[in-house]
Amino acid sequence: MSVALDPSAVKVYTVNGEASGSSSSLPDWLTRKRDAKGKGKRAIREHIEGSIELIQHFDFPEASNKVKTTRDGRHAVATGTYKPQIKVWDLDELSLKFERHTDAENVDFVMLSDDWTKSIHLQNDRSVELHTQGGFHYRTRIPRFGRSLAYHFPSCDALFAASGPEIFRLNLDQGRFLNPLVLQGEGGEDIAGVNVIDINPAHQLFAFGVEGNGTVEFWDPRSRSRVGILRLPRERLMPMNHLSAPALPGVDDGPAPLSVTAISSRPDGLSYAVGTSTGHTLLYDIRSARHIAMKDQGYGLPVKNVEWIEGGSRMAGEGYLLSADKKVIKIWNKNSPEVNFTSITPANDLNDVHHVPGSGLLLLANEGIKMTSYFIPQLGPAPKWCSFLENLTEEMEDQTTRTAYQDYKFIDRGELSKLGLDHLVGTPALKPYMHGYFVSLELYDAARVIANPYAYAEHRERMVQEKMEKLAETRIRSRKDAGAVKVNKALAEKLKKEEARERKRDERRAKRAHGPADAEDGEEAMEVDEVAVEEEEVEEEEAEKPTLLSDPRFAAVFQDPEFEVDETTREFALLNPSAVAQRQGRPEVGRGRTKTAVEEEEDESDKVSSDGLSSGEESKEDKSGSESEDSDDAGKLWQDNIRVRMAARASSQKQARAPQRREAKVRLVPLQAQSDTSGRGVDKNATFGQRRSHLRPKGKERASSGRGDSSIRHTAGGGIEMTFIPRTTSSGQDYDDAAPLKKGKDAKRKGVESFGAGMERGGEDPEHEMSETERKGRAKRRQGMRSGSKNTFRRM
Numbered sequence: 086m087s088v089a090l091d092p093s094a095v096k097v098y099t100v101n102g103e104a105s106g107s108s109s110s111l112p113d114w115l116t117r118k119r120d121a122k123g124k125g126k127r128a129i130r131e132h133i134e135g136s137i138e139l140i141q142h143f144d145f146p147e148a149s150n151k152v153k154t155t156r157d158g159r160h161a162v163a164t165g166t167y168k169p170q171i172k173v174w175d176l177d178e179l180s181l182k183f184e185r186h187t188d189a190e191n192v193d194f195v196m197l198s199d200d201w202t203k204s205i206h207l208q209n210d211r212s213v214e215l216h217t218q219g220g221f222h223y224r225t226r227i228p229r230f231g232r233s234l235a236y237h238f239p240s241c242d243a244l245f246a247a248s249g250p251e252i253f254r255l256n257l258d259q260g261r262f263l264n265p266l267v268l269q270g271e272g273g274e275d276i277a278g279v280n281v282i283d284i285n286p287a288h289q290l291f292a293f294g295v296e297g298n299g300t301v302e303f304w305d306p307r308s309r310s311r312v313g314i315l316r317l318p319r320e321r322l323m324p325m326n327h328l329s330a331p332a333l334p335g336v337d338d339g340p341a342p343l344s345v346t347a348i349s350s351r352p353d354g355l356s357y358a359v360g361t362s363t364g365h366t367l368l369y370d371i372r373s374a375r376h377i378a379m380k381d382q383g384y385g386l387p388v389k390n391v392e393w394i395e396g397g398s399r400m401a402g403e404g405y406l407l408s409a410d411k412k413v414i415k416i417w418n419k420n421s422p423e424v425n426f427t428s429i430t431p432a433n434d435l436n437d438v439h440h441v442p443g444s445g446l447l448l449l450a451n452e453g454i455k456m457t458s459y460f461i462p463q464l465g466p467a468p469k470w471c472s473f474l475e476n477l478t479e480e481m482e483d484q485t486t487r488t489a490y491q492d493y494k495f496i497d498r499g500e501l502s503k504l505g506l507d508h509l510v511g512t513p514a515l516k517p518y519m520h521g522y523f524v525s526l527e528l529y530d531a532a533r534v535i536a537n538p539y540a541y542a543e544h545r546e547r548m549v550q551e552k553m554e555k556l557a558e559t560r561i562r563s564r565k566d567a568g569a570v571k572v573n574k575a576l577a578e579k580l581k582k583e584e585a586r587e588r589k590r591d592e593r594r595a596k597r598a599h600g601p602a603d604a605e606d607g608e609e610a611m612e613v614d615e616v617a618v619e620e621e622e623v624e625e626e627e628a629e630k631p632t633l634l635s636d637p638r639f640a641a642v643f644q645d646p647e648f649e650v651d652e653t654t655r656e657f658a659l660l661n662p663s664a665v666a667q668r669q670g671r672p673e674v675g676r677g678r679t680k681t682a683v684e685e686e687e688d689e690s691d692k693v694s695s696d697g698l699s700s701g702e703e704s705k706e707d708k709s710g711s712e713s714e715d716s717d718d719a720g721k722l723w724q725d726n727i728r729v730r731m732a733a734r735a736s737s738q739k740q741a742r743a744p745q746r747r748e749a750k751v752r753l754v755p756l757q758a759q760s761d762t763s764g765r766g767v768d769k770n771a772t773f774g775q776r777r778s779h780l781r782p783k784g785k786e787r788a789s790s791g792r793g794d795s796s797i798r799h800t801a802g803g804g805i806e807m808t809f810i811p812r813t814t815s816s817g818q819d820y821d822d823a824a825p826l827k828k829g830k831d832a833k834r835k836g837v838e839s840f841g842a843g844m845e846r847g848g849e850d851p852e853h854e855m856s857e858t859e860r861k862g863r864a865k866r867r868q869g870m871r872s873g874s875k876n877t878f879r880r881m
Contacts, residue, residue: 287354294345360388
C-alpha cells in the first residue's frame with residue numbers, strides 16, 4: 086500500500102556535499118562561510134553553515150564515478166579520479182578506512198563478498214582487476230573496451246559487456262575465460278554493443294540492453310541461449326521528426342538511434358524497469374510485451390540509473406522507483422508515474438546514484454570534488470549506523486530556516502539603480518536571485534544613507550503623520566465604509582455600485598423563483614419549500630463570502646498610498662480607454678477629475694479644524710474684514726492670517742461645488758404695465774398692447790374725441806386685424822398725451838423730447854440717478870474679491 090504525499094511537503098536534506106536544487110535546500114552562497122585562522126592561504130577554511138558532514142572525507146580530488154555499499158551495510162565503496170583510485174569508508178566510524186590507486190580509470194565494479202574484502206573492477210583500458218583485503222590481487226584483459234560488469238553467483242561467472250555483440254565470461258572458480266555469449270539481434274543484424282547487464286535474483290535470468298536497435302534480450306544461463314526479446318515502442322519514444330529529418334553530410338549522422346542504457350529487475354522475478362537513451366523509463370511485466378507505465382525525465386538525456394526502492398514498514402510504500410540522468414533524480418510510484426514523490430536536482434552532473442536499502446539515504450557520485458548524500462525522512466528511516474540523523478536534521482531545519490536570511494536584503498533592479506550599486510553587478514557582493522539580488526544588510530544600509538541622507542528624517546515624519554491621521558480619525562466622526570477607504574475611492578465606489586446591482590439582481594431572481602405556485606398536491610408544496618430553504622442557505626453562504634472591499638488580503642489597496650491608481654498615466658489610459666475618453670470629453674477635465682461623494686464628505690469635515698477655529702469665528706472675521714477699509718489704506722497689506730485664508734478657500738470651494746442655478750440671459754416683459762406715469766408716461770418694458778391701452782382715451786375724453794386712434798376688425802377665421810395711427814403735436818408730443826402731462830407740476834421737463842407711444846429722448850432718468858457713493862467712487866473694500874495681501878480666491 087502506497088502513501089500519497091505532496092511533493093512540496095517532502096523534505097530533502099543534504100548531509101554531504103553541495104546543496105541540491107530542491108525546494109527545502111538553501112543556496113550555496115548563503116550557507117558557505119570562510120574562516121581565516123593563522124596566516125597564508127592554507128589558513129582559510131570553508132565550511133557550510135547550517136549543514137552537517139555525515140561521512141568524513143567523502144570526496145575525490147576531481148570527480149567520482151561509481152558508489153555502492155556492501156551487502157552487510159557497514160562499508161561504502163567508491164571509485165573516482167584523478168589519479169584513479171578506490172576508496173572505502175567505514176560507516177560505523179563515519180570516516181575513511183583506506184584508499185588505493187589504480188593504473189586506469191574505473192568503469193564499473195562489483196563486490197564479490199558481503200564486505201569490502203573481495204571485489205572485481207572493470208577499467209577503461211580493457212583491463213580487469215581483482216582486489217582482496219591485502220590489496221591488488223590479479224589483472225587480466227578482455228578483447229574489447231568494456232561498458233558494464235555483472236557477476237553470476239551460482240556459476241561464479243563474471244560477465245563483461247563491451248563494444249560489440251559478445252558478452253565475455255570469466256569464470257573465477259576455474260580462473261579462465263569461457264566461450265562468450267554472442268547476440269544476433271533481429272534478422273541477424275550487427276549489434277554495435279551492449280550497454281548494461283542485469284541478473285534477476287529470483288530466477289537468474291540474464292537481461293542485456295542493446296545499443297542502436299532499442300531491444301532487450303533475455304538469456305537463460307543454463308542453456309546459454311536467448312529465450313526472448315523485448316522491443317521498445319520506438320514511435321512513442323523517438324522525436325516526431327526523427328524519420329523526416331535528413332542527415333547533413335559532414336556535420337552529423339542523423340538522429341541518434343534508440344538504445345537501452347539502464348535495466349533493473351525487481352526481486353519478485355516479474356517486473357523490469359528499462360531506461361532509454363531518450364530519457365524515458367518504461368515498466369514491463371515479462372509476461373506481456375506492452376509496457377505498463379512510462380516516465381519521462383524531461384531533459385532528453387540518457388538514463389544512467391534505474392532502481393527499485395524496497396524496504397520495511399516504515400518506507401513510503403512498495404512499488405517506488407528511482408530514475409536518474411545526469412541532471413535530475415526523480416522518485417515516483419509505478420501506479421502514478423505522472424506524479425513525482427520528490428525530485429532532486431544535484432549541484433553537479435550526476436554519474437551514479439545508490440539507494441541504501443531499507444532507508445531514506447541516497448549516495449551520489451558526481452562531477453565534483455565532494456560526493457553528495459541526501460536524506461529524505463518521508464522515504465524511509467535513517468540507517469542504523471546513523472540513527473541520530475533524524476533528530477539532527479530537524480534541529481538543523483529549525484535553525485537554518487529561522488536565521489538564514491537575517492543578514493541579507495533582497496532588492497530589485499530599480500532599487501539597485503536608485504542606490505547607485507549598478508557597478509556591483511557580477512561581483513560577489515550581489516547574489517542574483519529571480520528578478521533581483523540579495524545584498525548584505527550592512528552594505529544596503531550604508532548605500533541607502535549615502536543615496537538619501539534624510540531617509541531617517543523622512544521616515545520619522547511619515548510615522549508622525551500616520552499617528553496624527555489615526556488621532557484625527559478618532560476625533561472626526563465619519564461613515565464606517567468611508568473610514569476604511571483612504572485611497573482609490575473611485576474604485577471603491579465602483580465596487581459598491583456593482584455589489585448593489587448584483588444584490589438587486591439576486592433579489593429579482595429570488596422573487597421570480599419564489600413566485601406564487603399553482604401546486605395542488607401537498608408533496609409538491611413541500612418540495613418547493615425545501616428548494617426555497619436550500620436557496621436561502623446558498624444566499625447566506627454567498628453573503629458570507631468576502632468581497633474585494635471586505636477581504637483583508639486586499640485591505641492595502643484602499644489604505645496604503647503606495648497602491649493608489651494614477652489615472653494620468655499612459656498605462657491607465659490603455660487599460661481604461663472609455664473612462665479616459667469620457668473624462669476628456671467633459672469641460673472640467675482641465676481642473677482635474679471630479680471628487681467622489683466620500684471625498685466631498687471628507688472635505689466638508691476638514692473645514693472644522695481641530696485647533697478651535699469655528700465657523701462663527703470665520704464669519705466674524707469675514708464681517709470685520711468687510712466693514713474695514715481697503716487693505717492698502719488701513720495698512721494691512723503685509724499682514725497674512727493663514728486661518729482666515731484657509732477658511733476663505735474652503736468656502737470658495739464649497740460654492741464652486743454647490744449646484745448653481747443657471748439664469749437665462751433674457752429680459753422678461755411684465756404682464757401688466759406700471760400705473761405710475763407721472764415721470765415718463767409709459768413703462769419702457771411694457772408691451773405694445775399695454776402701451777396702446779394706456780394711450781386710449783378714458784371716460785369723457787374718449788367720448789368727446791370724435792374719432793378713435795385705432796380700428797379693430799374681426800375676420801371670419803377668428804383672426805383680428807388692428808390699425809394704429811399715432812398723432813403728434815407740432816412740438817413732437819402725442820396729442821392725447823399732451824393734456825395730462827401739462828396738468829402736473831413738472832409737465833414739461835427741460836431738455837426732454839417726447840415722441841411716439843410714450844418714448845423720450847434726452848434728459849436723465851430720475852429713478853436711476855447716481856448715488857453719492859457711485860458718483861465719488863468706492864470707499865470700502867469689496868467682499869469676496871482677490872487681494873494681493875491675502876492671496877484668496879475671488880468669489881464668483
